[in-house]
Amino acid sequence: MPKCIPKDSVGIVAPQLLRFEEPLPLACGRVLPGFELMVETYGRLNEDASNAVLICHALSGNHHAAGYHSEEDRKPGWWDHFIGPGKPIDTERFFVVCPNNLGGCHGSTGPRSINPETGQPWGPDFPPLRVRDWVHSQARLADRLGIRRWAAVIGGSLGGMNAMRWALEYPERVAHCVVIASAMKLSAQNIAFNELARTAIRMDPDFRDGHYLKYGVTPRRGLGLARMIGHVTYLSDRLMGEKFGRELRSGTFARGTDEPVEFQVESYLRYQGNAFAESFDANTYLLITKMLDYFDLAREYDHDPVAAFRHARCRFLVISFSSDWRFSPQRSEEIVDALVAANRDVTYACIESDLGHDAFLLPNARYERVLRTYLADAARRLAEGGP
């Protein structure tokens, strides 16, 4: 619980559930008969609706990006350090919109929701989604809020894929696209790590082929292991070394004892896995990791990212982190190279950090300065009527 709400916080916020009645055709060919999005907004939409920023969350994120849900709330939203009055995504300037993604498990329509055709939760029968489906659902959200064009669409990791897809699907509706610690497509190694996580979930006897809700159980252990696997890959080797070294949590190496030894890093991972398993849905995890694997920015553009980006009309900011080996700087540089070849306006920064992929969520002076400067400049351009 914060002693008091900090002055640079967006304060107490309340999510709202928005219902969209019109059926949504999906990339897979199926049609979602209406859907709901759980959304938080911070700041105020200006008169000409030109200051709206869309925040696209990553795999384990949700709509609660900033502020507190109550005075008793122990922790603020997941990107609170970056969103608020005077912060890099300045709510004095921007109207910030953050939905829980379609297929998610924090209030938006997803595998936990009731399938209107059966009256039962969708579970594993929820349609497979592509990132473009998120974009289309978010376009409906923009319509509902009266936003014709986003001042910026911002996302890290999978959220960066979401942001890039916006720039291609609705070129006229995005002024700036901010792509952080992302990639145009996953590598085989990345797909492999996702498959390990999915295997862990499917292996849990409580998974029941995805029908666990029907049986009143939760595949907590599988989901926990899935998260542990992800977590190891989001941290750098060096950070783990600094954070845990080879410190023991229990046991001893003394000769003459065979009590089990447990390293700090083991219990830390277990804690992370358990906490995640309490709040997340296994079918959502499977669904969204598949979206990550399938994403390939240029697939429909003859596998030519330059041709793909020629459709974009916005300016781009691309950010990577030096120690991120899951979405390495090389992946971001491929995005930059394609943008340059497509003659798009792009700013790129590789931020020195020991924090691995997780760096995109965490405080870092240079990262904040780059984001703040870029967005302040974007606001100035927009105020002058330019992109």
Place this chain on the structure above:
Amino acid sequence: MPKCIPKDSVGIVAPQLLRFEEPLPLACGRVLPGFELMVETYGRLNEDASNAVLICHALSGNHHAAGYHSEEDRKPGWWDHFIGPGKPIDTERFFVVCPNNLGGCHGSTGPRSINPETGQPWGPDFPPLRVRDWVHSQARLADRLGIRRWAAVIGGSLGGMNAMRWALEYPERVAHCVVIASAMKLSAQNIAFNELARTAIRMDPDFRDGHYLKYGVTPRRGLGLARMIGHVTYLSDRLMGEKFGRELRSGTFARGTDEPVEFQVESYLRYQGNAFAESFDANTYLLITKMLDYFDLAREYDHDPVAAFRHARCRFLVISFSSDWRFSPQRSEEIVDALVAANRDVTYACIESDLGHDAFLLPNARYERVLRTYLADAARRLAEGGP
């Protein structure tokens, strides 16, 4: 099945089971009431028993390092490319000894063996081992074979830890120590990956707290996932990209279909996991990954590797591989630095390779040349009576 046994093969070989009656005190304080080692040997021990080479296998290895078990054998031993007449570990010159390690599951005493006190398999009650316990059991093996001093002790990965521990525990009994793709201790990230694998095994309902043999079941899925996790970390990102890219094994990305898509890399990993789970023992996997985690070369030397290596009397060859991120070249260089500071004789080579940690098992011209040259030189020195 080989059409014919190649000329540079050690040919048809037969493992032998050696029984050691004298109790073996273990680092944990318990005592193993006698033990058995399954062993293969290639080449001939010379008259003064000065040409014996000990091969220390890694986590998933065994005693079958070279040759074939029958004319119908489809595959030779796991290091056949390196061991044989005229090969880098030349059986015309050396008498090569490769035991399955204590605690293993390929014939040596381990969790699958009968605990003489209960008449039941040890299972999870098998004593926790340290790498030094392997060294002591292998010293008994040397005694039995009439080998006072090894011409060389050679090992990769965990086997390299085994080799280094030999050099410290029995300085007078090792002439040359060859440490390949190894480390003086694991990093927190390495421990984390091992813990993920152990969690997968313990999660399998067929694991039954390690008592699966009693129930006539095998935790195949958990063991398979454990192997999959390991396997991803043994390969480099680049190799996986070259080997699998984003090629599909099933399904299609065409719009208008929601059939599941499976990437090649996913089915490859599943195949590897299943194959391993058929042949390996889950309790052995837990036991040996813990040995890896616990290993810390300098723990008993006031955490000073230089002080530790001052006890060694042998010459060292240290080899690393450029794309190995599980046991990176940096880890090998730490070994080299400590050896140099301890005024030991050391040769070091970092081999260019895209194959990740697995490179230590696979053909590579420069790697073979380094090993061949070093060992030929060692043989010459030994023939001249030097170390």
